[in-house]
Amino acid sequence: MTFETTLNNYFPGSISLEDYIHQTHEKLTPLGFTNENTFACVSVCRDEITKPLLDQTDLVWGEVFNFSSLAGSLTLGKTGFAAASSHAPIIDGLERYIFIAMPHIAISEKGEIGIVYREGRSGASHACGALEAIIDEIGNGKLHLQLDMDDIEQSILKTKIFEKLQYGEKPNLVRITKIAHEIIVEDLERLIQVSEKEPYDYAVLTGIMIHGPEESNYVYPQSFYAVTMENREEKKSLVL
Structure with missing residues (x-):
């Protein structure tokens, strides 16, 4: 088994992190989202190996608001979300945001799921x-x-994941990572809906961040849509 085989088996359609950030940027630009008028908010795991996603987003979209918690879960609540969604530049009376949120998983060179090698550790x-x-x-x-x-963050994460499991189920890492993604999407969309703000343009980008050999990083794309003044009553789905 190799990294590529495991990646394609469990996360088909994954692309490099750099390509993901640039391709989503290209899709959003015609809808009015630019690095001059858009504020990016990112939720990934607190793990230091997720920092490349923050760095790539910062490089393309500008300085980000960090939502991060264990496993990329959204524990910032309404107060934290309200703070983040009050920082975008107001241009012609309109604010624009992108919300990037995803859990992460590692795959070794030999295709082992969950295994990553950190510099300085044997x-x-x-x-x-x-x-x-x-x-x-x-x-x-x-x-x-x-x-x-x-252990508040882990307690909340466990409770939410347990609610998604079938009775007696013993999930493997791929299954539980996909459950974590499902929870992140639900929490993010709920926070957007309960935020007590005037309407604003926003885009949602979710998936799973995958760490590969030699510090390579990939994204398994999932939700990707935008809500703008032109389509306020519906989500405009976007495809990479």
């Missing part, structure tokens, strides 16, 4: 560690769902 490391910890709890039959005030 052994294998893991991504996403927060999701693997949940898998371990389920496998051990010791899933703790009460709110742990010393």
Whole structure:
């Protein structure tokens, strides 16, 4: 098994991170989104290996508002979202935002799921560690769902994921990562709807960030749509 085989088996249609950011930018520009008038908000896992997504977004769209939490989940709530959605430049009375949100997973050169090698560490490391910890709890039959005030983000993440599982299900890392993506989309769309703001143009970009060999990064694209003054009552789906 190789990295490419595993990538194509579980995440068909994935593209390099750089291509993803540039292609989505090209699709959004004709709809009025530019780096001069648009404010980017990004949610990825707190893991340092997700920083390339923040850096690429910053390079193309300008300085970003960081939504990030464990596994890319959106724990900032209405207050954090309200802060982020009050920072875009107001041009001709209109604000524009893009929201990028995704969990992450690693695939080694040998096609091993969840395995990544970090500089300075001799052994294998893991991504996403927060999701693997949940898998371990389920496998051990010791899933703790009460709110742990010393582990708030993980507590919230576990509860939301558990609600998506079938009774007795023991998900693997690919399955639980896709569940995490589903939760992120639901939370993001709810926060957009409950934000008490005047209408603004926005685009939603979601998927799964994939770490490959030699610090390469890919994106498995999922939701990609825009809501603008011209199509305020419907989402304009976009295709890469």
